[in-house]
Amino acid sequence: MTEKSETEKNENExxxxxxxxxxxxxxxxxxxxxxxxxxTFEEVNLGLTxxxxxxxxxxCLKCKNRxxxxxxxxxVSIPEFVAALASRNILDAVKILRADTALPAVCGxxxxxxxxCEAKCVRAVKSKSVAIGYLERFVADWAMSHPQxxxxxxxxxxxxxxxxxxxxxxxxxxxxxxxxxxxxxxxxVTIFEALHDTGGVxxxxxxxxxxxxxxxxxxxxxxxxxxxxxxxNVIIGKTLTLDELRQEFNAVFIANGAGLPxxxxxxxxxxxxxxxxxxxxxxxxxxxxxxRADSMTPVIKGDRVAVIGAGNTAMDCVxxxxxxxxxxxxxxxxxxxxxxPARKEEIQHAKDEGIxxxxxxxxxxxxxxxxxxxxxxxxxxxMLGEPDASGRRKxxxxxxxxEDLAVDVVINALGTRANPLLTQTAxxxxxxxxxxxxxxxxxxxxxxxxxxxxGDIVRGGATVILAMGDGKKAARxxxxxxxxx
Amino acid sequence: xxxxxxxxxxAPDLHRLVVKAPRVARARKAGQFVIVRADIGDERxxxxxxxxxxxxxxxxxxxxxxxxxxxxxxxxxxxxxIRDVAGPLGMATHLEKWGRAVCIGGGxxxxxxxxxxxxxEKTGNEITTIIGGRSASYxxxxxxxxxxxxxxxxxxxxxxxxxKGLVTQVLARLLSDPEQRPHVVFAVGPxxxxxxxxxxxxxxxxxxxxxxxxxxxxxxxxxxxCRVDVGGEVKFACVDGPEFDGHLVDFDLLRDRLGTYREQxxxxxxxxEQAKCKIxxxxx
Numbered sequence: 113m114t115e116k117s118e119t120e121k122n123e124n125e126x127x128x129x130x131x132x133x134x135x136x137x138x139x140x141x142x143x144x145x146x147x148x149x150x151x152t153f154e155e156v157n158l159g160l161t162x163x164x165x166x167x168x169x170x171x172c173l174k175c176k177n178r179x180x181x182x183x184x185x186x187x188v189s190i191p192e193f194v195a196a197l198a199s200r201n202i203l204d205a206v207k208i209l210r211a212d213t214a215l216p217a218v219c220g221x222x223x224x225x226x227x228x229c230e231a232k233c234v235r236a237v238k239s240k241s242v243a244i245g246y247l248e249r250f251v252a253d254w255a256m257s258h259p260q261x262x263x264x265x266x267x268x269x270x271x272x273x274x275x276x277x278x279x280x281x282x283x284x285x286x287x288x289x290x291x292x293x294x295x296x297x298x299x300x301v302t303i304f305e306a307l308h309d310t311g312g313v314x315x316x317x318x319x320x321x322x323x324x325x326x327x328x329x330x331x332x333x334x335x336x337x338x339x340x341x342x343x344x345n346v347i348i349g350k351t352l353t354l355d356e357l358r359q360e361f362n363a364v365f366i367a368n369g370a371g372l373p374x375x376x377x378x379x380x381x382x383x384x385x386x387x388x389x390x391x392x393x394x395x396x397x398x399x400x401x402x403x404r405a406d407s408m409t410p411v412i413k414g415d416r417v418a419v420i421g422a423g424n425t426a427m428d429c430v431x432x433x434x435x436x437x438x439x440x441x442x443x444x445x446x447x448x449x450x451x452x453p454a455r456k457e458e459i460q461h462a463k464d465e466g467i468x469x470x471x472x473x474x475x476x477x478x479x480x481x482x483x484x485x486x487x488x489x490x491x492x493x494x495m496l497g498e499p500d501a502s503g504r505r506k507x508x509x510x511x512x513x514x515e516d517l518a519v520d521v522v523i524n525a526l527g528t529r530a531n532p533l534l535t536q537t538a539x540x541x542x543x544x545x546x547x548x549x550x551x552x553x554x555x556x557x558x559x560x561x562x563x564x565x566x567g568d569i570v571r572g573g574a575t576v577i578l579a580m581g582d583g584k585k586a587a588r589x590x591x592x593x594x595x596x597x
Numbered sequence: 598x599x600x601x602x603x604x605x606x607x608a609p610d611l612h613r614l615v616v617k618a619p620r621v622a623r624a625r626k627a628g629q630f631v632i633v634r635a636d637i638g639d640e641r642x643x644x645x646x647x648x649x650x651x652x653x654x655x656x657x658x659x660x661x662x663x664x665x666x667x668x669x670x671x672x673x674x675x676x677x678x679i680r681d682v683a684g685p686l687g688m689a690t691h692l693e694k695w696g697r698a699v700c701i702g703g704g705x706x707x708x709x710x711x712x713x714x715x716x717x718e719k720t721g722n723e724i725t726t727i728i729g730g731r732s733a734s735y736x737x738x739x740x741x742x743x744x745x746x747x748x749x750x751x752x753x754x755x756x757x758x759x760x761k762g763l764v765t766q767v768l769a770r771l772l773s774d775p776e777q778r779p780h781v782v783f784a785v786g787p788x789x790x791x792x793x794x795x796x797x798x799x800x801x802x803x804x805x806x807x808x809x810x811x812x813x814x815x816x817x818x819x820x821x822x823c824r825v826d827v828g829g830e831v832k833f834a835c836v837d838g839p840e841f842d843g844h845l846v847d848f849d850l851l852r853d854r855l856g857t858y859r860e861q862x863x864x865x866x867x868x869x870e871q872a873k874c875k876i877x878x879x880x881x
Contacts, residue, residue, distance in 0.1 A: 306817050308634055308641070308681040316819075345683040347817060351620050373821045375831055382824060382831070382850055384857045391820035399641070399814065406638035408666050409814075410861040484853040532836060533817055 125199045130173060138240040139168040146464035150434050153320040153403050156461055165250040169198035171242050179232035185581030188212040190229055190244055197247060206255040206262050214292025217327045218314060220249025223577045224455050256330050271298040276594040279361040281348045284312020285576045286367035286567030289583030295338040297591050304346040312369055316398040319428050349534035363562045363590045370568035371531025376524050380478030385412055385486035389425045389525035402436045414521030416440040418489045420475055421525030427458040429523045430467050441467050446474040446494050446507045478522055488516045527573045548572055555589035556582060564590055598678040607737045610662040611705055612671040618682045619654030627716035628690030628840055632816040634681040640666040643813045645709040646685060659708030664862055686816045687839050690716055698722040699771060699779035701764050701794055703729050703786025707737050709808050710785045718745045727767045733758035765793050772801060779803055788852045795843035805843035809834045811854060826850050
């Protein structure tokens, strides 16, 4: 493309009328065929083509009050990067995006945009919102396939070192985001990760078909290029203590994530074939069990798999079980579809892949055979009653309505409790009654000066993007702290 | 990457590896373990830290080659590397000056027992050690433990070393002798052995600690795969243990859960045996 035609196109886009923009129909995300994908771990969403992305970007009406930005936990400059994309300045779009978020390729894939930025989009009033998530993913993926151009752009804004060091505990979304922000501000950042690989929940929790591991590798490599050091196999609270980090670094950010899985507390939950979501997903995602040919880690592949829960983790488990060969992969939920906390897209994808939804059903007991393998899930049938404190209709048991579902594997996706490893060796760190770290909401600073915290260790169990929002907020506060101390 | 400094065969399929891991060596306390992964694609395996030298920055690991991943670990020659060593994990042994401590090790469990004996002795306890194995060649660390113990008894199933029989028969004698009756018992070994020891000391109300070895992945409490039933409560061996009150442990559950992947492991071993045979044929 010549310089001239590029400019022409840009000008044409700028001259587009609101009416013309309104006439464009929202892009559909191309997907891998549902039957094909229910047997492989290849990514489901294939990404927009360049033409699709640019056309979608033109749908943005460039409103002055930027409601979408207010809806984004990390405050990405959405109208600006979308405008750059609409006028075909993709490299500019990359620069804008990267200045605001350390993990755009991740957010573009796993953020619940429909309840955040896209929910605020003015276009949603009359038709459908701009597909901000798809566009973010497109720009981030473009950056990865054009490393040289993007690196040169990055090179231009290299910063001078402040000679201040920050230790980050945990290499998940909160830690990586904070690391990116702090490195750009010139601080020397070291991330300590307990597992043998980077990414935290992005790697052990989110399956390949939703977030390919190569995406995490590339985002991490980008951070490394900014000077961020990552040390795996270091468990803060065990290998090194918080005190040791405080002595060695000018500030510390605790982002070690959620920890122990919540138990079902029903009879039979220790039978063989009963997994926590964390164990099942870690085996498959982090260790590659049943997925990668070179993996030595085993996993029980059930023909009939019941997943208890209705959040995104439950969706990830049930769709993974399907891919491992389950002919019946079921979601067991005591309420109905309307109350499911999972993203709409995940629910739809699961349906397309043949996942069964067993609603108004609560587990009572896992029944086992003489060899202590799980064989059935005994359930109580429910009905919806009056709305409870959360506004959702409360499920109530129907008398004498029991049902035994034949199963080989049961996966409990009820959520997690706070991880005690760091906190039990840091007695002066203030915790709440659930063991989560107490922080100042404005600054994320903990009860210990110079020690900040964010993500699931503070929130209990939330989303990737909220963790990233914490990472960004913490980075700003740490920068402020380092600049004044 | 963690360098292997030495690799010594202690018994058939049982090796002692000394590994350079300075941070672990410095932080480690008796009773704790590490999670190791030989290389990419390999399993994460929990291994008790047998000994540590914080000045040299080394830890020693006792590894029994029972599956593909452990066989790979014991095959690493000095100068080679283990890809990942993470730790120290788990709670340290609760140490007290009880008085007479009887420490019982069965098979490879003796390797786990060794750091406990060392710590108990240092805390001022009088140690009686009972170690057992299938036959003489399976009895390990006899000399190391002898130095730390007032009395040391050895039993073997076939009588090829020490007394013929099981470690529990020696314990029975000690329990019946008021002069030797222990104030505390530590037992590490196969589930049935620890269960038998716990049953013997229960009636006598002698505190009895056992070290459990359930299946683990992360070792940090995240997966719950290592859950055990202790006194009717679910505990995670990786963060709450690995040592527990032997009188409260549900050993049957431990045994059942340890068998979760037996079929898959056997299939894997079978494939490897076949592969080996083919290599053999090719060379011949």
